[in-house]
Amino acid sequence: MASNAPFQFAGDSDSDDDNFNPAPADVSDDENAAQSSKRSAEKSTRRGSSPAADDDHSDEEEEDERPSKSASKQSRDAADNDEEGDEEDEDDGGAGRHGDDDEDEDEEDEDDEDDDDDDVQHRHRRKRRKDHRAAFFDIEAEVEDEDEAEDDEKDGEEIEDFIDNAHPDDIAESGHLDDDRRHRELDRRREIEASMDAEKQAEILRARYGKRAPAKGYGEMAVVPKRLLLPSVDDPGIWAVRCKEGKERDVVFSIMRRVEERAGSKDEVPIISAFERGGPNSVMKGYIYVEARRQNDIMIALDGVLDVYPRTKMILVELKDMPDLLRVTKTPNLEPGAWVRLKKPAKHSGDLAQVLDVTENGLEARVRFIPRLDYGVRDDALSARTADGKRKRPGMPGPRPPQRLFSEVEARKRHPRYIQGNPQTNTWTYMGEDFENGFQVKDIKIQQLEVKDVNPTLEEVTRFASGSEDGTENLDLKALAASLKDSNTNVAYVPGDVIEVYEGEQRGVIGKAVNVQGDIVTLRVMEGDLAGQTIEVPNKGLRKRFKTGDHVKVIGGSRFRDEVGMVVKIVDDRVTLLTDQTNTEVTVFSKDLREASDIGGQGSLGQYSLLDLVQLDPTTVGCIVKVDRESMVVLDQNGDARQVMPSQIANKLPKRRTAVAADRNGSEIRLDDVVREYGGQQRQGKIIHIHRSFIFLHHNATTENAGVFVTRAGNVNTIAAKGGRATNSNSGPDLSTMNPALKRNPTGNGNGMQPPKTFGRDRAMGQTVSIRRGGYKALMGIVKDTTDTHARVELHGKNKIVTVPKADLIFKDKVTGKTIDIYSRSGRGGFGGGTGRGGFGGPGDRMGGSRTPMGAGGGERTPAWGAPKSTARTPAWGRGEASGSRTPAWGDGSRTANPYDGSRTSYGDGNRTSYGGATSYGGGSRTPAWSSSAKTPAHEGFGHGSKTPAYGSGGSHDPWGSKTPAYGVSAPTPGASGADSWGYTPGASGGSHPYDAPTPGVGLGAPTPAALNAPTPGAYSAPTPAAISAPTPGAWQGGWGADAAPTPAVGAPTPAASGGYYGAPTPAAYGGAPETPAASGEIRYADDD
Amino acid sequence: MSANFVAPGQQRYLRACMVCSIVMTSARFREEGCPNCEEFLHLQGSPDQIDSCTSQVFEGLITLADPSRSWVAKWQRLDKYVQGVYATKVSGQLPDDVRTSMEEEYRVTYIPRDGSVTEAD
8 A cells, every 4th residue: 555655646646647748759640540539439438338348438538647557567577677677577577467457357358347346345355366377477476465455446547548648559558558549539639639629528528528437437436325324243343442531542553563564464354344433522432442353353352452451341332322433513613702611732721712713724723811920020040941942841830920911111121122013903922922902912723622511600600791992891792602501411300300302303392301311301291282201212302391470590501600590581592591699681501500409599609698797897897798600799987888899808707796886876786686777768777797897787678789778876766676685775785784783793782773674583472562653553462473574463352363563563562561562672792892881881771771782882982983883874875865864863862762752763763873872772761852862962072071072172173173072062052053065965075174074974084985984983883892892992093193182072983084994983983982982881891891 | 454443543534534534544544535426525635625525523443354245234223334433423513515416416325424314313
């Protein structure tokens, strides 16, 4: 074969000569022309008349392009003959004789050919015969065999040429004579042809070539349909033989080599063919397929071939599977605009690229992609590598530069000489690469492109889209869609899907998937003639079917993943749906949809999920209100919704269950409380996040930002607190929770006076009471049952149990009928502290026996009184109404009196504050008188006595002093005279000019410290008296000394102020103490104990 | 001796004829032309023609030791061709002019080898 090919071409080149050769031949034209014309005429008649002339005829024609190779060969041989040795001679002779033989044989054949159209068969037979005869000629047989084995076909032609052109007699003659004659003949024929009209000529041509093609065999192959070529039992078998993966091609070539090397030898390779269908993604990799008659042939043929393992189990391929082995599927054509991934420039491997153009033969594509340029920053490293020869491989070790659009400026920095281009069109050539609009443009061979399963992500695609210089979005969704659609492999059907067959024989069938196995989907047909039947269809050619109005979820493929919505339009396999979340229309492929059972709720993106609180930058937080496939929308604390990538999020803030804020009224608000905006749109929502002063609320009534909105904590009113916390908007902050004293010693004096809450059985049970209010007023009865607030009273006078508020009950001694206080009678645990002071309480006794502790309370109250409680309340106070409740505690006698009288609520209130001490005091007697008196001394104290200093200091211009006088003033008419700043808006005044503030507490504290301060006095007074007593004096002393305030009382506050700690309270406490020095002294002692 | 063998190192220069799918190195196409289709493709000595009528993108190599007896060859319509290495699939399209001339002048029915026709059968 190898030797034949060049030979043939030599012949071909001869044919070219034909055209101009005739010139010299003209010399003898006269003589030969007649002869040849006669011949040609003869031939043409033969041609016309008998089909038997087929062979001649075709040979004749071949003269143009194929001037008898044999002839030329002969002529060459003849020429050689003269000069070369015997061998050549023999050869020639052989050829001659061979020709002889063939002639005979051909003549016989001609007869046969009439009825024998099959060329192949014909030749085979001839060959067989030839072989047969050739057996007589030893030398020739060798040559001949080889020749034939290698090119049967050509050989045949050669022989045929012989017959025609070279008369047996002429064979010995040199070829060029023959040539001449033929040239002349050709000329003549052309003349004749020229003289014929075109139509006739065309006919002849058609007849000529029409016959000829089949004779060559090509046409015939195309005609036979594939199904007639299906393998039969007579065909050789095909075995699959294991081989090393990735080495399939090499194996096939190795087999080829072996076949050729051993051809003609004794151990000819007995196989017929071998093929592979390897490739990285092929399911048939790791095997080669060998066609042979017997399995043993394969063993022989492949023995010793590298990377193939014939000794492992060979698989015989069944007849019906054989065509599948050779199945070829068309690679989809690349269309401009499609997305591909680059494989080849290693630097860009895996990068997304867009096809701009495809060459005609479809083998190369012009693509654009985002360049990875370092603009020579790493040049040195590269050149070092290139220095030692071929080391520089496209493999490009080391990190590759990031993808960035081409920058002319950057390029000019280091390589001004390597860049040229046109700024107008923004096309550049830099380092031999082309750049357009910032993208690199390159022709890339198709095998270096990843065409299937590209799956471009939104992020990648947007980079291409935004590349347009005018800023317009040139995102070609169609191309994107096509790219996405290509990845058909990941269409997953699940049982239950309603599926439509849109391709193939079953087209139009609609059914519900009942089973999915690999690529085969089993459908139960729902409509049409086949209804009720179950059919199996291949995955391909199926699509999901939806109806308008279906509620569907996007499950993949597109960037709308996880959107849920309602189908509004269906065109082919494109489904338009109206999303639940944003009410926008999106169009996706039906394969990406699934019937949705759930609504709206987006999934999550990485660690971030809907409604999470995230940190955007050090000062900004936001709540995720929408999660897309690759990005999310975050509502930040300023109320702006912005789209961010996960990478832009610093971190996720964990939900703090304990986060607390204060609402507009100062009530604490926590997560899950329902609040309403004050003013504005009055939006209402449930708190989902509290971050500093911002609260994120969620409300179901709106879909904007997933129902989330953000506002400031101070801008909302509590509507409902989770778990029914007290949310009386008028009550102000729950100071008891802010009061560390109470926290540390919850049962101390905190709720001391709170009547109902007690440990164990309610004391009221079984008590004899009289009702002092309502329809049952004045009736007596026995408490049968109680709740926190009410009691069920079995009336004495009537056989009836009524429910009465406990506050309306007067407890009577069963025996004496005297009014008693069941709660206060026995020392409560909480009173321990008080009791401890009982000794001291002695002085208190002057007020009421049992109240003894109250004496202490008085002592402690005083401090509370002094400044602190005002301070304590100050924040709330400042805010307004809230002060009302507190005011009494603090305030002037009149107000104080009211709560005492009126209800226990105020009582309770009082209790909560250290003032409570006073209250309890008052409580003891239950008369305002006491409290007033209690206060009075305080006032007085302030006024003169120990507090006098304050007063005095007030006289001086000491800031504290300033307060004091204010106090003093306030004493008479606290509210009024305290005037604006004091009585009413201490917070404000405190805030603006702390020192001027009338009350030390307020003044010192400013609102916030005040809050702190508030508890403090309590703390001092009750829980850790020791602590108080100890530090305070020091502070006091120090403060005193430092400030050189005339009186300790004044001094006291001052240091506190300077200490900045307890601010007002401390001094106040002291102030209090001095006021009742004995008491305070007692306290200290008690504590010290 | 074994002209059709191509060493692994040379395999990247392989090209496949789009008409008969024979696989050879481009150098060999240039030197010898296509053994089956030279008549109308005229690949010999013409790199341009080789470029347009042969393809680097092909898959599924077949060693044909005996084309006339092979079912594989018959199925691939290679049974009239010479012994050698062929491809089951050759991507790329023959230029229209070549295709026209070959079909009209030489009456050779062009069978695209890129898989576009087999689907139809």
